[in-house]
Amino acid sequence: MNAPTVPTKPDPSYFASEQTVRWCPGCGDYAILKGIQRALAERARPREDTVFVSGIGCSSRLPYYLATYGFHTIHGRAPAVATGMKIANPDLDIWVVTGDGDGLSIGGNHMLHALRRDIDLNILLFNNEIYGLTKGQLSPTSRLGTRSPTSPGGSSERPVSAVRFALGAGGRFVARALDVQQDRLPEILVRAANHPGASFVELLQNCSVYNDGAFSFLTDREAGPRQRLHVRHGEPLRYGADGEFGLRLDARTMKLEAVEVGPGGCSEEEILVHDEHNPALAGLLATIGPPDFPLPLGVIYCDPAAPASRPVGKAAQPAIRTTDEELTAMLASEGTYQLT
Amino acid sequence: MGSESGGVRERTRVAVGVVRFAGDSGDGIQLMGSRFTQAAAERGYDLATVPDYPAEIRAPSGTTFGVSSFQIRFGGDAIRNPGDLADTLVAMNPAALKVHLDGVREGGTVILNTGSFNEKNLKRAGLESDPREDGTLKGYRLVALDIGKQTLDAVSGLGLSRKNAARCRNMYALGLVLWMYGAGIEPARAWLEERFGAGTPVGRANLRALEAGHAFGETAELAAGAPVYDIHPAELTPGLYRTITGGEALAFGLVVGAHKVGRPLFFGSYPITPASPVLHRLAALRDNPDVTVFQAEDEIAAISSCIGASYAGCLSGTSTSGPGMALKTEALSLACAAELPLVVIDCQRSGPSTGLPTKSEQTDLMYAVWGRPGEAPLPILAPKSPSDCFDTVVEATRIAVRFMTPVIVLADGYLVNASEPWLLPNVADIAAVPAKLHTDPEGFQPFMRDEALARPWAIPGTPGLEHRIGGLERDADTGEVSYDPENHQRMSDLRAEKVARVADALPAQKVEVGPPSGKLAVISWGSTYGVVREAVEELRTEGEEVSQIHLRALHPLPRGLGELLAGFDRVVVAELNSGHLRALLRAEFLVDVEGLNQINGMPFLVRDVKAGIRGRLM
Ligand SMILES: Cc1ncc(C[n+]2csc(CCOP(=O)(O)OP(=O)(O)O)c2C)c(N)n1
Ligand code: SF4
Ligand SMILES: [Mg+2]
Numbered sequence: 001m002n003a004p005t006v007p008t009k010p011d012p013s014y015f016a017s018e019q020t021v022r023w024c025p026g027c028g029d030y031a032i033l034k035g036i037q038r039a040l041a042e043r044a045r046p047r048e049d050t051v052f053v054s055g056i057g058c059s060s061r062l063p064y065y066l067a068t069y070g071f072h073t074i075h076g077r078a079p080a081v082a083t084g085m086k087i088a089n090p091d092l093d094i095w096v097v098t099g100d101g102d103g104l105s106i107g108g109n110h111m112l113h114a115l116r117r118d119i120d121l122n123i124l125l126f127n128n129e130i131y132g133l134t135k136g137q138l139s140p141t142s143r144l145g146t147r148s149p150t151s152p153g154g155s156s157e158r159p160v161s162a163v164r165f166a167l168g169a170g171g172r173f174v175a176r177a178l179d180v181q182q183d184r185l186p187e188i189l190v191r192a193a194n195h196p197g198a199s200f201v202e203l204l205q206n207c208s209v210y211n212d213g214a215f216s217f218l219t220d221r222e223a224g225p226r227q228r229l230h231v232r233h234g235e236p237l238r239y240g241a242d243g244e245f246g247l248r249l250d251a252r253t254m255k256l257e258a259v260e261v262g263p264g265g266c267s268e269e270e271i272l273v274h275d276e277h278n279p280a281l282a283g284l285l286a287t288i289g290p291p292d293f294p295l296p297l298g299v300i301y302c303d304p305a306a307p308a309s310r311p312v313g314k315a316a317q318p319a320i321r322t323t324d325e326e327l328t329a330m331l332a333s334e335g336t337y338q339l340t
Numbered sequence: 341m342g343s344e345s346g347g348v349r350e351r352t353r354v355a356v357g358v359v360r361f362a363g364d365s366g367d368g369i370q371l372m373g374s375r376f377t378q379a380a381a382e383r384g385y386d387l388a389t390v391p392d393y394p395a396e397i398r399a400p401s402g403t404t405f406g407v408s409s410f411q412i413r414f415g416g417d418a419i420r421n422p423g424d425l426a427d428t429l430v431a432m433n434p435a436a437l438k439v440h441l442d443g444v445r446e447g448g449t450v451i452l453n454t455g456s457f458n459e460k461n462l463k464r465a466g467l468e469s470d471p472r473e474d475g476t477l478k479g480y481r482l483v484a485l486d487i488g489k490q491t492l493d494a495v496s497g498l499g500l501s502r503k504n505a506a507r508c509r510n511m512y513a514l515g516l517v518l519w520m521y522g523a524g525i526e527p528a529r530a531w532l533e534e535r536f537g538a539g540t541p542v543g544r545a546n547l548r549a550l551e552a553g554h555a556f557g558e559t560a561e562l563a564a565g566a567p568v569y570d571i572h573p574a575e576l577t578p579g580l581y582r583t584i585t586g587g588e589a590l591a592f593g594l595v596v597g598a599h600k601v602g603r604p605l606f607f608g609s610y611p612i613t614p615a616s617p618v619l620h621r622l623a624a625l626r627d628n629p630d631v632t633v634f635q636a637e638d639e640i641a642a643i644s645s646c647i648g649a650s651y652a653g654c655l656s657g658t659s660t661s662g663p664g665m666a667l668k669t670e671a672l673s674l675a676c677a678a679e680l681p682l683v684v685i686d687c688q689r690s691g692p693s694t695g696l697p698t699k700s701e702q703t704d705l706m707y708a709v710w711g712r713p714g715e716a717p718l719p720i721l722a723p724k725s726p727s728d729c730f731d732t733v734v735e736a737t738r739i740a741v742r743f744m745t746p747v748i749v750l751a752d753g754y755l756v757n758a759s760e761p762w763l764l765p766n767v768a769d770i771a772a773v774p775a776k777l778h779t780d781p782e783g784f785q786p787f788m789r790d791e792a793l794a795r796p797w798a799i800p801g802t803p804g805l806e807h808r809i810g811g812l813e814r815d816a817d818t819g820e821v822s823y824d825p826e827n828h829q830r831m832s833d834l835r836a837e838k839v840a841r842v843a844d845a846l847p848a849q850k851v852e853v854g855p856p857s858g859k860l861a862v863i864s865w866g867s868t869y870g871v872v873r874e875a876v877e878e879l880r881t882e883g884e885e886v887s888q889i890h891l892r893a894l895h896p897l898p899r900g901l902g903e904l905l906a907g908f909d910r911v912v913v914a915e916l917n918s919g920h921l922r923a924l925l926r927a928e929f930l931v932d933v934e935g936l937n938q939i940n941g942m943p944f945l946v947r948d949v950k951a952g953i954r955g956r957l958m
Contacts, residue, residue, distance in 0.1 A: 017808070019808075019820070046803070047806050048800065048801055048802055048803040048804070048805070048806055049800070049801055050800075051800045053648070054810075056811075063808050063810075064808050064821065066808075067806055068806055069800040069806050069807065069808070070807070070808035070809070070810075071648075071651055071678075071808070071809055071810060072808065072809070072810025072811065072812060073644070073647070073674060073810060073811065074644075074670055074671060074674050074811055077640060077641070077644040077671065080636065080637075080640065080641035080644035080645050080648070081644045081645065081647055081648035081651075082648055083634075083636075083641070083645050083648065084606060084608055084634065084644065084645030084646055084647065084648030084649040084650075084652070084656070085648035085649060085651060085652045085800075086648075087606065087632060087634060087645070087649065088604075088606050088632070088648065088649035088652035088653065088654045089652045089653065089799075089800065089801060091801065092652065092800050092801065109637055109638065109641075110637065110640075110641055110644075112637075113636075113637040113641065314604060314629055314630065314631065314632045319602070320598075320599060320602055320603065320604055320630045321629040321630055322599060322628060322629060322630050324599075324766075324767040324768040325767075325768070326628075327595065327596055327599055327767040328764070328765075328766055328767040328768070330592070330595065330625070330628070331582070331592055331596075331764050331765070331767070332580060332582065332764055334582065335378055335381075335582045335583060336580055336581065336582045336764065337381060337382040337580075337581055337582070338578075338579070338580055338581070339384050339576050339577075339578050339579060339581055340578050
C-alpha cells in the first residue's frame, strides 16, 4: 500500500472526483464547487482526512464531485451526522453542505445545536432562497411575495435570515459569500475551515431554473457595487464602485446609517471600521440589506477566543485502550457478593 | 447459611418468598426494595424484582396514582420472574393498600403503617371507609403498627428535624421485613454507612430505624398471628455475583461488545422513559477511554450522530423507546442503505403515542421488522432477562460488525428496571471478534462484499480509500450512484440475503422446556420468557403435555424453527401485543399459530398464562 500524500501545491483539480457534475446549466453550485476546490487546494490537507457531509437537495449532491470522503445523508440531518463523525475522530476536516431548506427548515434544529455546541465543523449553507431539487417550492429564506407552486398567490411568510439565525444560535464564525465571486469565495472558505469551532458560511447561490436572478441586484454591473458591502476586519465599512458610500452609527438610536463619504457627505473618520470580533456590530450588520442598505459580504463575525468545548476525541484513537481486566472490574464495581 | 436471627418464634420453612413494598413516591419504596434485594442476594437466594412507579415525578401524596411499588420474589428454587401474588405487602398508606391488596395472595400478610390511616389520607385514596374496619382485610393476616411514630421514637435524640426523622420510616419497615424473613441487617447497614457516612446524623438515624424495625420483630413485639419465615438459599454456582438490572446490563453489553469487536464505543441518545437508565449508566463511565456518550438534541440527531461515528470507525449504539423509535426511522433506513454497524436498543413501552410511559409491552415488534419505508431489512434480537440483556447486546455488536448492518435489540420497560443475581463474567472469557477495517486501496470498491455479503468498513483517514456513500442507490459493482432497475433489484436482493444469512451465524432453534414435538408448544420471546417458562413447567408437573420454545432472534427467524413448529399439534404465541410474532410465524411457515395476548401495560401473570394454555389443551 503506498499512501498518497498531498502534493505541496495541489491543483484544485486534485480534489475533483471523476463523477460527471449534474447540476442545471448556469446553476450557482458550479461556481461554489470550484471555490471549494480552490479552498481545499490552498489548505492542502490530505484528501483522506477530509469529509464532506451533506443532507438532501441540489446542493447536497456536492460531495459526489469531490475526491475526498463523502457522505450524502438524509434531509436536514447532515449537522447531526457530522457531529458524531467529528466527536468520533476530531482529526478529520469535516465540511457540512446544506441548503436553505435542508439546513433551516427540516434541519433547523440540528443547525441550531451544531452552532451552539461549537464543534469544529465547516458548515456551508447554499442559499438559493428556494427548494431546487423538489422543483421550486417556497423555502424558509424565500422573500415575501415569492410566487412558487406552493405559494401561487405570493408568499405571505417572512423569511429567516441565515446569518441572524447563526449568530442567534451562538455561532462564533459567521460569514456570507456570493457564488460568482471567485476572487473572494475561496479565501472566506479557507478562513472558515481554519476557524477552531463551528463555522457558518451563507453562500448566496443562484438557482437558474426556479429562482433565477435572485441575487442579480448584487451581481449587476451598474448597481451591484452599491449593493455589496465587502466587510474586512480593520477596514472601514465602505462600498460603491469607488467606495463613495459608507456606514455610520447613530449612537443615540443605535442604528446604522448609509451615508455618502467625502465632500458634501460625511467625513471618513465617521465611517465605522469593521471589527469582526465585535458581536454587537455583527448583530447590526446581520440586520441590514436592501433596499435601504447594501448587503454585507465577508466575515461578519469571528470570535477569536478558543471554543468553550472541544470534542473529547475518545473515540478517535486507532486502537481501544481498556483491558479485559478493567472491564471485568467495571462489571464488579457495585454491590458484589461472593457465594460459596 | 440458615437463619441468623431466629427470635423466639417458630419460623415456617418455605421455598420461596414474595414481598411487595408499596407507598408514596416520597416513602422511599424503591430504596426499601433495592436494599431488601441486596440482603436477599447476599443470603444466596435466586431472585427476581420489578418496580412499578407512576409517570409523575412527585405525584400528590396519598393519591392512588402516586403509589410506587417494588416486588421481589426470592428463594431456593430457580426464580425466573417476580411472581404473581405477594405473601407480604408493606402498605405505607391507604392508597398503597387500595392499589395493591389485590396483589396479595389469600391468607397473606399485610403490614400497615397505621399512622397514615387518617381521614385525610383515606379521602385522598378515594376510600369511603377505613379498610381496617370495613372487612376489606378479612382473609389476610394483619400487622398494624404506626411505623411513622415508631421511627420517630427510634431516632429521637439524634437532632434531626421532624421531617428528616420521619424519612427514616422506610428503614424501619425494611428492618421489620428483613427480620420476618430471617435475614440480618448487615448489607443494609454497610450501604447506609457508605451512602451517608458512618457518623453523620442522617446515617445514624437511618441505621437506628433499621435496627429498631428489626428488633421490633426480634423482641416478639410482633403481633402473634404474623408469620415468620425460614427460606433456604438456592444452589447457585459459586462465584462472585452482583444483582443487575436490564438497564445496567444493556449499557455494559455495549461497552463489552464494542471492546470485543475492538472498536471504541460511541453512544448517542436522547432521554426517554424507560430507556434513560441505559444512557445514565453509560454517561457515568466518563473515565473509560473507549466510551464516548453524546446527548443529542432529539432522537433523529441521536441516531444520525451514531451513523456519523460508525462511518468514522466507532461501534455506535443508541437507546430509546417507542416515540423515539418512530423518529429514528428514516436514519435507520440510511444505516441499512449505507450498510454501517449500529446497535439500536428499543426499550418498548405502552403506546400508542405517549401511551403509558412507565408500563411495559412488546408492541414494537412489527414496527422493528417492517417499520421502515422501502425494503430495509435488519436483524432483530430480544433479551429474555435482565442479565441476558448483556449477552444479547454483545451478540448484537458482533452481528452489526460482522454483517455491516444496524441491529435492533428489543428490550422493554420491564426488563430495564427488573433485576436478578448475575454471576459476573470474566471479560477475558468472552470471545473477541475484532472488526476488520479495510485499508488496501487495490481493487477497493465501497460496496464490494465478503463471504457474509458484508461490505468493507473503510473509514476516513485511510489513504487511497476516499469514496462517497449515501442514501441514493449504489451500483453493486462500483458503488457509484445508480438508477439502473436491474441494479436496484440486485442490491435489494443482496441486502435481504445478507440479513437472512445472519441466521447461519446464530444457533438453530431448540425447545426450552419439554419434548421437541407433541400436543402444544408455547412460544415466547423477550421478557415474557420467565413467566412462560414457569407456567409451562408447572403445567408439566401437573401432567400436561406442553413445551416451551423461546426465541431470541426475531429477524431473521432462527434456523430449524419451521421444522420444530411442524412437530406440534398446536402452537400458541404468548406475547404482550395483539399478535405480532404470531402474524410473522403464520406468514413465514403457514402454520395455524394461535395467540395468547395481553396489552394492559403489565407483565403476564403465571396463572393467566397457565389458564390460557390449559384452555387450549382441553
Ligand atoms: C424527509 C424528506 N422530506 C422531503 C424530501 C424532499 N426534498 C428533497 S430536497 C428538498 C428541499 C431542498 O431544498 P434546499 O435545501 O433549499 O436545497 P436545494 O435543492 O435548493 O439546493 C426536499 C423538500 C426528502 N428528500 N426527505
Ligand atoms: S434546480 Fe436550481 S439549484 Fe438545482 S441544480 Fe438546477 S439550478 Fe441548481
Ligand atoms: Mg434551496
